[in-house]
Amino acid sequence: MKIISKYLLAGASIFTCFSAALAQETASRFPLIPYPTQLVAGKGTFIIGNKTSIVAAKQFTDEANQLDLLLLKGLGRKLPITKSNKPGTINLVYDASLTASEAYKLTVSKQQVIIAAKDAAGIFHGIETIRQLLPVSVEKNKVSKTLLLPAVTIQDQPAYAWRGMHLDVSRHFFSVAYLKKFIDRMALYKMNKLHLHLTDDQGWRIEIKKYPKLTEEGAWRTFNNQDSACMKKAKDNPDFVIDKEHIVQRNGKTMYGGFYTQQEMKGVVAYATARHIDIIPEIDMPGHMMAAINSYPFLTCNGENSWGTLFTKPICPGLESTYEFAQNVYSEIMDIFPSQYIHIGGDEVDRTDWGKSADCKALMEREGIKDLPALQSYFINRMEKFFNSKGRKLIGWDEIIEGGISPTAIIMYWRTWVPDAPVKAVKNGNTVIMTPGEPLYFDNQPDQYSVDKVYHFNPIPKVLNAEEAKSIIGAQANIWTEMIPSEKRADYMYMPRLTALAEMLWTNQPDKYDSYLKRLVKQYSRMDAMNINYRLPDLPRLLNNYVFTDEGSLSINKPLPSLIIRYTTDGSLPDTKSRELPAVLSITNNELVRVAPFTANGTRGDVYNLNYTKQYMLGPVKVRGTKPGLDCKYYKAYFKQTSLMKKTRVDSTFTTTAIEVPATVKAPSFGIAYKGYIDVPADGIYSFYLTADDGAVLKIGPTLVVDNDGNHSAQERSGQIALKMGLHPFALDFIEGGGGFTLKLQYSVNGSARQDIPAEWFKN
Missing domain, CATH: 2.60.120.1560 (Jelly Rolls)
Incomplete structure (x- = not known):
């Protein structure tokens, strides 16, 4: 038996090594993010060329057009969309057996390609998988006579229904063209919810025809302290230069801002809808309303519009005119955005003035409202009834549960320091979306651990049982833009973290992390082709401060072979003319070494400031009678x-x-x-x-x-x-x-x- 066991163990070891090698080869050949639920590699390739056509079930006509637009970028011409199913075709097929929402099956053989799904979203996700299997050249509109797809069978479906990204366009504004780029990138990685934070104290970004001053005045500001902070950082990093297209001269003043007309935003919504991305608008109230109150001071309890202890003064829930304004605004928002979800915000409300207001006190007595948190809940609940009357569902930040909330409201959890908030919401019967600041606030400065933390984030609180866990429908990352003044800086902050979030929410297999990192390396060339200003991989194992007793040394392993690492020792920022770091740099004196990676086209990554200090060994102290701790x-x-x-x-x-x-x-x-x-x-x-x-x-x-x-x-x-x-x-x-x-x-x-x-x- 011992001899048999030895051979069994040897066989198992060989099988394990073979499986690992096969998995690595598969990841290299199919560098898909998010990775499919099931993937079986085939043999050979399907050639897309002159004789290829697209066949689509009638309910997938729009998706056939999307596929044709994708292939147009690589072939320079559109393929015919026909009804004839024959060898050499790409078939978009209805399959009632794929019951999971957004599920699809992709089969690529030498003879044909079949994307099967029950819903159009599934077909589209299959198309985006094909996009990642096509040569990177398609992203550059580089035309070839033929395109090759590797033979493969994929059966795929998402782990979570809500796979979201949030973009704050109030603090700093982003163009319609950038929103469409953002949507394209989300679609590539199978994200399906775009939460737009359209209003805040710093700017009102969506046209409301009944209240024109919201954008005539509220969309513009003189430079504020956040702009100044960005300008200061721009001296060392050009990504912090404020996008000049949003700076204008008015009445002798330099103004920053911008807004979307309703027609422009309807175009963005249509663009997202074609890519099966739902845009959820947020008009933040009752707090964060300074941009509106500046033009319409009747919204406050006392006409004041200023900062309180922590936050700005909110609109007044004790006045009927407040509800009239809110309903008028949201009625126009609903005309623009067909999404069943509408986000009301409801966070960080300074309720101090409410406690002093005679109107609020009268309302509280009339309605039996016990305290100010309950008064905020009255406002939220009343607005939810209005939303429901229009066939919409209300989403709010997790503060809205504090004074009591209806179980039909959807809670977006962000306050990491209130860990029981999502649990309380679930126990109350609410649906919950997880967006905790750590690790899902993508405006937080990324570091060498950021991707790992996002990839291994578990949206389900440990204390929930299996049935309760069904109330957690997914997660999203939030990008707050106080310190993100440009499109390039936005790219840097969310890429490649978005890819880790996408795989966590779709694939949900933490043990694939090593495979994911290998596939991510392959994805960088596609991001280059798409002109994404992604954050370059970290230079590994660097410290901020080094000491040495005799001689120090610096040696850096490149995270990508194509990177060039340059350095300076005179305090200046490394640039493309700086010296390339040798295999080992010897250091004998106290000095600051500044290093940075560069891509082949000259894009600079993070600058690392490495302080070297020569030091004698510090001797111990003599202390008697120490105790533990x-x-x-x-x-x-x-x-x-x-x-x-x-x-x-x-x-x-x-x-x-x-x-x-x-x-x-x-x-x-x-x-x-x-x-x-x-x-x-x-x-x-x-x-x-x-x-x-x-x-x-x-x-x-x-x-x-x-x-x-x-x-x-x-x-x-x-x-x-x-x-x-x-x-x-x-x-x-x-x-x-x-x-x-x-x-x-x-x-x-x-x-x-x-x-x-x-x-x-x-x-x-």
């Missing part, structure tokens, strides 16, 4: 910088053996100072990786090792220090400004794999 001071207050904690009264103290925030911390804003010693077991160059949302600073001995200070989303900063074995003073300060926190500290030594710091290293 770190001493911690907890400050219940809001801080913009960690240093400000020292000026504030300590709320409480505790001891911990890990760098983490205790479960007892409930304040929305706070600070924690961790202090004691770190007991390192050997001499070495220690690297520390500090992830924080918001800010954190790490000091060991007298040395600032990692500076990750300030209010920002979750980001990692890193640094090194040369330490001798033994105890070293350790201090880590962390602040949370509100909106959910992240805190994580890891280490490596002498280039080892990174890992968590053992609890026994911490002493006090």
Whole structure:
């Protein structure tokens, strides 16, 4: 039996290696994103040429035209759409057996191509799969006599019904042409919902004929603080240059803005509909309405239009004129957008003025409304009834559940610091769409972990059972554009993260991540052909700060063979004329090395600032009678910088053996100072990786090792220090400004794999 087992194990090992090799070959030959539910590679190819025609069931005529437009880009001519099914045809077939919505079956053989589906969306998704199987040249309108498709059988359907992207066009405006590009890219990766954030404090972007001043005045502004911040960043990064087409001169003033006419937006809707993408409009109310209130001050409780403690003053739910305005606006919105879903916003409402308003107080007494959150719910519920009367469904951000909401409203969950919000919504009977800020706010600066976090995001909260999980219909990524002033910057922020989200929502197989990364490399050439300003892959395993005791060195493995890595040591930004980084760059003095990857056409990726410092090994300190753990001071207050904690009264103290925030911390804003010693077991160059949302600073001995200070989303900063074995003073300060926190500290030594710091290293 032992001998048999040995051969069985050997056979299993060979089979495993063969399967892995086959999977890699399949991924290389079929670099599809999202990857199909089932794929079986065939032999040979189907040739699309002079004798090829398209045959379509009558209900798929529009999709046949879409396929013809795709092939026109590669062949330079349209194919005939006929009724004759013969060898050499591409057939779009109705198949009632494919019962899942948007499902399709694609069969490519030497003789013919068949796309079968029960609904038109399924046929279209099959066409987009063909698009990814065609040569990249079709994206460039590069004409060939023939096009080749590899033989394959695919059976495919989505894991989630809601596969969405959100674009904020209020903070910074985007042209109709860009919206169509955005839709094309969504379609390529089988996304099906585009949520347009059309209004906010910074601009009203859709024509409303009954209230013309909304766009005549509300669509334009002088440069604000966000514009100024972008202009400052543009000195180092041209992606932050504000798109000039949206800047005009009016009455001697430079104004920024723009809006879509109703006719223009109807054209965008038709374009999306042809690609089976549903556009969901959002008119955000009752808060975030400054752009409207500026022109129509009757909307507020007291005529004031200003910022409150955190947010702008909202419209007044105690006035009937408010409902008349809202219904008039939404009636015109419904004429433009046929979607069954309408998004009302409902987030970040400063209700202070409502509590002072005689009209609101009278309404609350008349309707038995107990508090201001319930008053907001009254507004939302009343608007939902109006939506329902028009055959539409209301979507709102998760704040709308706070004062009580009807179970027919759809909840969009975004507040990561309120993890029970989607659970409460499901328990209330609501349908939920997951859009948590971490990791699905694509305006957050991407880093080397962003794609991984999106790909492995699970939309289903762990506490829900299988039946309750059905109420989670999918997810979407949100792109808020305060710091995204150009189309190029928008591209950079959502690509390639969109591809990870697309595969997670369609394929939903986390174990395909390694395969996905290989397929993503293949997708970059298609993105190049589509002129997408995607974020280049990260240069791997780089730190922010390096130390060396004798001589330092820099060596970088290219994530893509075609990249050219250039560097400077004089403080200037690397450009296409900068020196190319050698295999190993020796460093003997303190200096800043700035490196950046470049594509063959000169596009620059992220600039990495690598600080090198020559250091002596820091000797240990002698301390008697230490105890396990770190001493911690907890400050219940809001801080913009960690240093400000020292000026504030300590709320409480505790001891911990890990760098983490205790479960007892409930304040929305706070600070924690961790202090004691770190007991390192050997001499070495220690690297520390500090992830924080918001800010954190790490000091060991007298040395600032990692500076990750300030209010920002979750980001990692890193640094090194040369330490001798033994105890070293350790201090880590962390602040949370509100909106959910992240805190994580890891280490490596002498280039080892990174890992968590053992609890026994911490002493006090």
